[in-house]
Amino acid sequence: MSTKTIEEKQYLVRFKCDTKSHLTIINHDVCNTKCDDKLCTVFCPGEVYKWEGTRMQVGYEGCHECGSCRIACPEQNIKWEYPKGGHGIVFRLA
Template sequence: MKLEDKLFLVTFVPDSETHLSAIKQETCRTCAGKPCISGCPAACWEHEAEKNEVLVSFEGCLECGTCRIICPYHNIQWKYPRGGFGVKYKFG
C-alpha cells in the first residue's frame, strides 16, 4: 500500500485554529533545505513561492512531532490540538 493510500485511511476532527506554525518567516527564508517540508510524513508543510513563506496545513497533521524536532532553528510553535480535535487514532 502506498503512503498516500495509508494517509487516506486516517481521519481527523479539524479544529478551527492551528496547533502549529512557523514562528518567524524571516528565519524560514534563510533556512537551507527547509527540513520541515521534506520531513513531514503527511506533507503538511509547503513553500509558497509568491510570498516566499513556509505554510502548514494543520488539518492533516498526524501529531508526530517530527517538524518540531528537525527544525534547526527551533522556529516552530507546536502544541497538541484542543481536546476532542486532531487526528482520531489518538482516541483509541
C-alpha cells in the same frame, strides 16, 4: 498477517479539524533566510508544510501529530502543541 503500504495506512486516518492552528512558524524570516533546504517540507509525513516562495504555509489540518517538527526543524522555528481536546487526527485500526 497482511502488510499495508503507508498510503493504505494513511487512507485509514480521519481528521477532526479545529478552526485554529496548533502549529506556528515562530519567525517567517528565519525560514526565508536561514533554511535553504526547507527541511520541514521533506520530513513531515503529512505534507503540512508548503513553501510559497517567501513564506511557509502550514496546512495544520493534515497534521499526523507525530511531533517530528518539534525536534527536526534545524532552527527550532516551529511552535508545536497538541490540537485542542477532541480535535486532530483519528486513527482507525483495520
